Every structure is written in C-alpha cells, then in structure tokens.
Amino acid sequence: MAPNYTDQLKAALEHVKQLFTDSEGKEVYRSVQVYYTQIIAAIQPFVGKRDFPVNVAKKFKSNMDPGLSSFFKQAYPQHTTVVPLESGLQLAALRAMLAAAQKAEENRKMISATAISAMNTQAFMLQGASTAGVNASQAERTIADFKKKDLACFGCDGPHMWSTQKPDKSYVVTCPSKDKPGVREKADAKIAEICTKRKGRKDREDKRKKDREDKRKKPKATANA
Numbered sequence: 093m094a095p096n097y098t099d100q101l102k103a104a105l106e107h108v109k110q111l112f113t114d115s116e117g118k119e120v121y122r123s124v125q126v127y128y129t130q131i132i133a134a135i136q137p138f139v140g141k142r143d144f145p146v147n148v149a150k151k152f153k154s155n156m157d158p159g160l161s162s163f164f165k166q167a168y169p170q171h172t173t174v175v176p177l178e179s180g181l182q183l184a185a186l187r188a189m190l191a192a193a194q195k196a197e198e199n200r201k202m203i204s205a206t207a208i209s210a211m212n213t214q215a216f217m218l219q220g221a222s223t224a225g226v227n228a229s230q231a232e233r234t235i236a237d238f239k240k241k242d243l244a245c246f247g248c249d250g251p252h253m254w255s256t257q258k259p260d261k262s263y264v265v266t267c268p269s270k271d272k273p274g275v276r277e278k279a280d281a282k283i284a285e286i287c288t289k290r291k292g293r294k295d296r297e298d299k300r301k302k303d304r305e306d307k308r309k310k311p312k313a314t315a316n317a
C-alpha cells in the first residue's frame with residue numbers, strides 16, 4: 093500500500109513552528125525567512141502534485157508566532173480567505189504570506205524599538221522583554237499598557253509615537269497617518285513648541301549657572317584686588 097501522504101505531510105508540518113519551546117524549556121523564535129524555508133522543505137515531496145493533501149497556507153498562519161499574528165493580519169488583509177488546495181494557488185499564497193509576514197516582523201521590531209526608547213528602559217528589561225521581538229507576547233503586553241496610558245502622537249494624537257529613533261540616533265516618522273492633510277504640519281508645530289520649551293529651560297538653566305559662577309568669582313576678584 094502506498095504511504096499515506098496526507099499523514100506524512102501533516103506530521104512534517106506539525107513540527108514546523110515559528111515559536112516553540114525547546115527541550116530545555118527555552119522559547120525559540122525562528123525568523124519568518126527560516127520558518128518559511130522549513131515549511132517549503134517539509135512540503136517538497138508534494139510540490140509536484142496538482143493538489144496539496146493539506147492546506148499548507150492555513151498551516152503557515154496557524155503555526156506562526158502568535159505574537160506576530162496581529163501584525164500579520166495588518167500586512168495581509170486577505171488573511172481570512174481560504175486558499176484552495178491547488179498547489180499553484182497554495183504556493184502563490186505562501187509567497188504572498190512570506191512577504192506579509194516579513195513586513196509584520198519589521199513592524200513589530202519597530203514598535204518594540206519605539207516602546208523601548210519611549211519607556212523607562214530599565215523597567216522594560218525588568219519585565220523580561222530583554223530583546224525586542226524575542227519575548228514577543230511580553231513586549232506586546234507592555235506596548236499595549238503603554239499605549240493606553242499616555243502615548244499621544246504629535247501629528248494625529250493617536251496612541252503611538254510620531255517618530256522612532258533608530259540605533260544611529262536619527263529619527264524616522266512612523267505615524268500611520270503621517271501623509272494625511274495637516275498631520276505633518278501639526279507634528280512640526282508640536283516639535284517646534286517642545287524645542288522652544290526645552291531651549292527656554294536650557295537658557296534659564298544656563299543663566300542660573302552663570303549667575304552662580306559670577307557670584308563665586310566676585311568675592312575672589314575682590315580679595316585679589
């Protein structure tokens with residue numbers, strides 16, 4: 093009797109998970125690219141067939157890191173569409189899902205970086221999210237809490253940061269409404285306001301510092317005279 097292809101494929105796919113706990117109880121995260129490559133490897137014996145015996149595209153979604161799925165749904169609006177079993181359609185859907193999942197991965201990295209830079213870094217570390225993206229569920233919870241509290245975008249007042257600071261210290265605008273009319277102008281005005289305030293504070297501090305120094309210098313000058 094021929095081997096049961098469906099069972100074989102199911103078993104092979106069941107082992108391919110993007111986020112899993114290893115034998116030592118450590119949580120392991122595979123990048124989207126690695127995860128995709130492993131799925132493609134698992135389905136190799138069936139790629140030549142007209143139809144796949146199981147819905148691989150569906151498996152790709154269900155075995156994805158659950159912490160990535162909200163980002164994935166954003167990047168892949170057709171995520172609820174059921175892909176027919178025809179291998180060509182399955183492979184096309186998998187390729188589209190790969191691209192969307194990679195975008196999702198990037199977006200999550202960015203929002204994690206935003207949360208880390210915006211929050212008290214130490215508190216974030218203590219909560220266990222030591223590496224952005226690795227402890228994803230923790231990071232997402234922290235971001236969700238943080239969003240609720242006091243995050244207001246300079247441009248649209250939404251619960252996110254107007255911009256994100258990159259590792260090289262430059263800023264990149266990340267507001268999703270940045271191209272809507274008036275939003276950039278509002279953010280620019282807000283940033284200018286903050287800069288003015290900061291400068292005012294710095295000027296006052298500088299003046300106080302100078303006054304103190306002058307006071308210290310004066311008696312000396314008198315004594316030396």
Ligand SMILES: [Zn+2]
Pocket residue numbers: 245246247248249250252253254267268269270
């Ligand atoms: Zn915004």
